[in-house]
Amino acid sequence: SSVQALPHERLIGWRISAPSGHAFDGSFPAPHHGIAIQRSVLDALLLNEAKTAGAEVRCGERVGDLLWSHGSVRGVRLGAGRAAEEINARLVVGADGLRSVVVRRLGHLRRAPRLKKLALTAHMSGPVDPRERGELHILANGCIGAAGVGDGLTNVTVVVNAESVGSAIAGARDAYFDALVARHDRFGGWQREDEVLATGPFDWPVHSAVSDGAMLVGDAAGYFDPFTGQGVYRALKGAALAAEHAHRALEQGSTSARALAGYDRAHRSAFNPGARLQRAIEAVVSREVLIEIASRGLGFAPSLADALVAVTADLRPVRSLLDPRLLGRLKSNGRH
Ligand SMILES: Cc1cc2nc3c(=O)[nH]c(=O)nc-3n(C[C@H](O)[C@H](O)[C@H](O)COP(=O)(O)OP(=O)(O)OC[C@H]3O[C@@H](n4cnc5c(N)ncnc54)[C@H](O)[C@@H]3O)c2cc1C
Known part of the structure; x- marks a missing residue:
């Protein structure tokens, strides 16, 4: 409840789009929802809780x-x-x-690290904020994630393969971030509100x-x-x-x-x-052909998309993806 009292956005799930623009939605199982919040806000709360519990900070x-x-x-x-x-x-x-x-x-x-990804992240504001759903736009060489975090700000993160773009970013990460985001249809007219932070590999x-x-x-x-x-x-x-x-x-x-x-x-x-x-x-999203097939498949099988989102939100165990009841729901998805 103390987190919910802070500025945040409530998320009901994710919208995920493939490089072709084909998108599908996955929702958190009711009554759960996600909380998108600025780290500076969440971290200050956690620190305060630690102090209250007796930690010397x-x-x-x-x-x-x-x-x-x-x-x-x-x-x-x-x-x-x-x-x-x-x-x-x-x-x-x-x-x-x-x-x-x-x-x-x-x-x-x-x-x-074998997987050498680099994340560039900044707060942005735009004409149409993501509301209720976080967005993941998969690109041929990475992805752009976006989620409103309250106060009219959206956290936009670009994740790219550090080995293929490392030299393009060196010394010019703000420009690289701005150019990559501006090229995506979804972010036309958006404005960056603070500096670009870089981190990785993970x-x-x-x-x-x-x-x-x-x-x-x-x-x-x-x-x-x-x-x-x-x-x-x-x-x-x-x-x-x-x-x-x-x-x-x-x-x-x-x-x-x-x-x-x-x-x-x-x-x-x-x-x-x-x-x-x-x-x-990662094995799927790093291959353009596979992500196109997966995004179309998941678009036709909302039960599986929801199940995947529930697992990656840590609301269901990974083994729930093998639950026979999910298979039953998938068959009925296929009939509609
Ligand atoms: C771009 C990006 C997007 C992400 N998106 C999400 C998301 O949507 N949802 C999600 O759940 N996770 C996300 N993550 C992952 C998440 O941020 C981390 O997994 C999480 O912050 C880990 O918490 P931590 O406390 O272990 O480490 P951190 O949050 O990194 O905290 C480590 C702390 O240790 C301090 N520190 C480091 N070295 C020292 C030292 N030598 N001495 C003293 N202090 C030190 C640092 O200053 C920092 O305060 C994302 C990560 C990235 C990079």
């Missing part, structure tokens, strides 16, 4: 390194050089995002979400691709799982990797099926 500090004792993490070092400050802790939780220092210092990075898998004296949460514990979003849910749900296991380990007096192993298992079982589906979706 220190903004503008950067963890530069981990502290070790007999092969186990025993804290973090803030900053570097003379200004460095050491903080001891029985357990360090690395929730420091895609380029996590904690992951790198633990040596938990499994490999360099494919940073880790060996494990735990180590002696440390846990990983959110993007630090592995993300893949922003196409289906899901990262905020994974971060919040992962944090809830981590809190449960951290509490138990601290109460039992051991934060060894063995004592924290239950978190790693719970994390895998909560998120690995979704990550596999993300890979399957």
Whole structure:
């Protein structure tokens, strides 16, 4: 309810269009709806909740390194050089995002990214805001996502293959973003309201979400691709799982990797099926022929489109896509 009290847009589902312009809709299962909200607004609320719960919040500090004792993490070092400050802790939780220092210092990075996507994002305003449905416009070499986030602003994100467009973007990301968005029929007459932020790649898998004296949460514990979003849910749900296991380990007096192993298992079982589906979706959307076939198929099979949207919104488990009742509904879609 505190999130709903903030400026946001309510989403009932997604409209997804293929490069040809052919589009289909997928809706969230009633009574659920999505919330599209500015990160600055959501993050301020989360920070405040943490403070209220007793956390000491220190903004503008950067963890530069981990502290070790007999092969186990025993804290973090803030900053570097003379200004460095050491903080001891029985357990360090690395929730420091895609380029996590904690992951790198633990040596938990499994490999360099294979999927090299780059996201450019900005707030825009336009003659017709997306209302009620987020929009995903798939292009031959990437996609444009758009969702109203309240206050008359729409978050517009362009995701492209970094390897094929990297040099075109270098030093000119605002111009690249503006040109790509302006070329799309949907965004004619739209205006960018702030600077373009760039991030990526996103494919940073880790060996494990735990180590002696440390846990990983959110993007630090592995993300893949922003196409289906899901990262905020994974971060919040992962944090809830981590809190449960951290509490138990601290109460039992051991934060060894063995004592924290239950978190790693719970994390895998909560998120690995979704990550596999993300890979399957990427295999389709990265091939123009397949996305055209899929968009036409899903246009004729609204039950399947809704089921996919429910799964990628984390409202239904991935296995629900194999539910025989869905097959039954698909047959009746085919008859109409
Ligand atoms: C373009 C784009 C669109 C997306 N769209 C969606 C969407 O629609 N829905 C969705 O659910 N997800 C979406 N995601 C993913 C989502 O943003 C992330 O998965 C989510 O923010 C992960 O949360 P996090 O807390 O793990 O990491 P972050 O939100 O990245 O937070 C990490 C924090 O750690 C801080 N930090 C980093 N390094 C250090 C350090 N060394 N010391 C101290 N602090 C540090 C950072 O400043 C930051 O505050 C999108 C991502 C991108 C890039």
